[in-house]
Amino acid sequence: xxxxxxxxxxLTLLLCLVGTSCKPATPEPAAEVVIGAxxxxxxxxxxxxxxxxxxxxxxxxxxxxxxxxLNLPLAAEAGLPNLGGAKIRVIFGDHEASPEKGLSEAxxxxxxxxxxxxLGCYNSSVTATASEAAERLGIPFLNPExxxxxxxxxxxxxxxxxxxxxxxxxxxxxxxxxxxKEQKGIDVHTLSIVYEDTLWGADVGEAEKELAAxxxxxxxxxxxxxxxxxxxxxxxxxxxxxxxxxxMMASYISDAILYQKxxxxxxxxxxxxxxxxxxxxxPSFLGTVGADxxxxxxxxxxxxxxxxxxPVVKTVNDMFVERYGKNMDGSCARSFTGMLVLADAIxxxxxxxxxxxxxxxxxxxxxxxxxxxxxxxxxxxxxTGQNTLGRGIIVQVQDEKYYTVWPFDLASxxxxxxxxxxxxx
Amino acid sequence: xxxxxxxxVTKMLSQLLISGFLxxxxxxxxAVGLTLIWGVVEIVNFAHGAFLMLGxxxxxxxxxxxxxxxxxxxxICTILLFFVGIVTYRLMIRRxxxxxxxxxxxxxxxxxxxxxxxxxxxxxSDYRLIKEPIVHGRLEVFGLFISKxxxxxxxxxxxxxxxxxxxxxxxxxxRALQATAEDKEAAALMGINxxxxxxxxxxxxxxxxxAAGVLLANFYFIFPKVGDIFNLTAFVVVALGGFGSIPGAxxxxxxIGLVQVLGGHLVAPAFKSVIVFIIYLVVVIARPQGxxxxx
Numbered sequence: 211x212x213x214x215x216x217x218x219x220x221l222t223l224l225l226c227l228v229g230t231s232c233k234p235a236t237p238e239p240a241a242e243v244v245i246g247a248x249x250x251x252x253x254x255x256x257x258x259x260x261x262x263x264x265x266x267x268x269x270x271x272x273x274x275x276x277x278x279x280l281n282l283p284l285a286a287e288a289g290l291p292n293l294g295g296a297k298i299r300v301i302f303g304d305h306e307a308s309p310e311k312g313l314s315e316a317x318x319x320x321x322x323x324x325x326x327x328x329l330g331c332y333n334s335s336v337t338a339t340a341s342e343a344a345e346r347l348g349i350p351f352l353n354p355e356x357x358x359x360x361x362x363x364x365x366x367x368x369x370x371x372x373x374x375x376x377x378x379x380x381x382x383x384x385x386x387x388x389x390x391k392e393q394k395g396i397d398v399h400t401l402s403i404v405y406e407d408t409l410w411g412a413d414v415g416e417a418e419k420e421l422a423a424x425x426x427x428x429x430x431x432x433x434x435x436x437x438x439x440x441x442x443x444x445x446x447x448x449x450x451x452x453x454x455x456x457x458m459m460a461s462y463i464s465d466a467i468l469y470q471k472x473x474x475x476x477x478x479x480x481x482x483x484x485x486x487x488x489x490x491x492x493p494s495f496l497g498t499v500g501a502d503x504x505x506x507x508x509x510x511x512x513x514x515x516x517x518x519x520x521p522v523v524k525t526v527n528d529m530f531v532e533r534y535g536k537n538m539d540g541s542c543a544r545s546f547t548g549m550l551v552l553a554d555a556i557x558x559x560x561x562x563x564x565x566x567x568x569x570x571x572x573x574x575x576x577x578x579x580x581x582x583x584x585x586x587x588x589x590x591x592x593x594t595g596q597n598t599l600g601r602g603i604i605v606q607v608q609d610e611k612y613y614t615v616w617p618f619d620l621a622s623x624x625x626x627x628x629x630x631x632x633x634x635x
Numbered sequence: 636x637x638x639x640x641x642x643x644v645t646k647m648l649s650q651l652l653i654s655g656f657l658x659x660x661x662x663x664x665x666a667v668g669l670t671l672i673w674g675v676v677e678i679v680n681f682a683h684g685a686f687l688m689l690g691x692x693x694x695x696x697x698x699x700x701x702x703x704x705x706x707x708x709x710x711i712c713t714i715l716l717f718f719v720g721i722v723t724y725r726l727m728i729r730r731x732x733x734x735x736x737x738x739x740x741x742x743x744x745x746x747x748x749x750x751x752x753x754x755x756x757x758x759x760s761d762y763r764l765i766k767e768p769i770v771h772g773r774l775e776v777f778g779l780f781i782s783k784x785x786x787x788x789x790x791x792x793x794x795x796x797x798x799x800x801x802x803x804x805x806x807x808x809x810r811a812l813q814a815t816a817e818d819k820e821a822a823a824l825m826g827i828n829x830x831x832x833x834x835x836x837x838x839x840x841x842x843x844x845x846a847a848g849v850l851l852a853n854f855y856f857i858f859p860k861v862g863d864i865f866n867l868t869a870f871v872v873v874a875l876g877g878f879g880s881i882p883g884a885x886x887x888x889x890x891i892g893l894v895q896v897l898g899g900h901l902v903a904p905a906f907k908s909v910i911v912f913i914i915y916l917v918v919v920i921a922r923p924q925g926x927x928x929x930x
Contacts, residue, residue: 463762475785
């Protein structure tokens, strides 16, 4: 019996050695290019994971099929023309929102499935670990939708990110204020900053204060508040006293509702409210406060009404609805875009060699009008792998619906600023 | 100070005092039910916030499905929660009366978890709000803003607390309740059925949570864990006022409401809970029986 154990251990060790020393296979141009995608397909994020997966699948369908009418990368020809029309095949891994699972799935896909590149992982924490595996094993990792600002500053060689990150989104508020002054003649000088006191809100608050100082805005009220508090009277009265030109908010849903009601009860009338998504774009927000939520502005990553200025958004969304019975959202629009960018690089590389793909990714230059995103295009920073042309949009609630109001060239409605006072409504 | 500034400061102070006072009265009503159960049965009801949540949902569904305005739902929900309290006592609390305190704590805590998750399961985690109750909007008096539903809620809380106090101190049954609270055995010797009195205390406790739920639902959002937001404050109020004291809970509720709003404004909003809990700690250390507690 003992001998068997020895044998088993020896064999296992040997197998492990083989597993790690085996370089991922890089075969000749094949009829099929295999890509790994790791998403939260089960667990509490399963509904989001499903959408992300659908986004990738639709992109693959467009790449592999012939859609000459679509102005998107690789839509016109079938497959990857530079690889003899090779088709893309995606193998999905499930990370269940766990960083450990993400890491092991990345290793499995690279060493066992021999994928030539990885896509994922939505959750910033999982993207962090999975991309480490890719870095170690020398495989390009494209991250379409994680927004933690720390991800692209790790000095990784194989990491690329298409989406703008949280810092960019905070900067967008200030770009917006600048545009507001230059193009609409609306001068905002003083700001009140309100944020909930858990990690997310505190981070947003810090970033906003820093940027305000950098760009010469005066913060007249700095109000961190307790998440899920019973009342916010003192906070709102502070805001009223400060009477800033604009209020910046970072709130989860229950707080967002409570603030909006208290604003009305205490007759607080700021010229503009700029919210950092989350509570203010939660479907429950307008469902609960109704018309009282009008004129609120929030940052967003994507909106369906971009189709007013970008018809391709509608075409792609129609295809999506036809297949999956739902409208696209900011998450799957980004996973869709990520897949296209990766395929575009592989095609330009003309091979499935990881180094060639990495080089091609660095040379990526996709103009904004070939994207369904509101970005100015895709170009990666050679040092960090971060897309330098990404930006968010700002939506405003008008008649209880969200409309894109900034960037002004993508707006589907004119911005309403200042917001009417409560007694005028 | 220039007169204009004085005017602004007094206005701000008055607004803070009014808002704090109104919020405090709601805290009072939530706490009265809690303190009554403690005073008579000597069990801490962690599910009190969950009762409040049930009251709010009952109000919401009466409004949505039968178009009954919260004002008219007040008696219905109060009676409903009265029975929820009694059923809780009969099915659960009676069995743990003589059990160790840990078992009592776990049973009401478990009930809270059960009720919250049941609400989650039955009504989803969506946030809900009664959109157009009869009483809505706000009053403007001398430049001060008062939300009408909050005013109604505060008045309702005052009346309800008064009624409970009147019942406990002025009626035969109420005196029996007090006697049981003071000495269960002696009361039993006088022919008072302590089991009935305990059930009654749970019933009234539930009814208070129900009434508070209705009054809150008039202007507050409703979701399965809404009780948690008020539960913690209610415990502080009860401890400050003295466990078991109805006038204590009433006064302490108003104090906490004022401290939260005034302290939040004068120091910094981020510290408003800190101030509340510092007061709580000072009371627990310096006067453990609370402001009006007897023991």
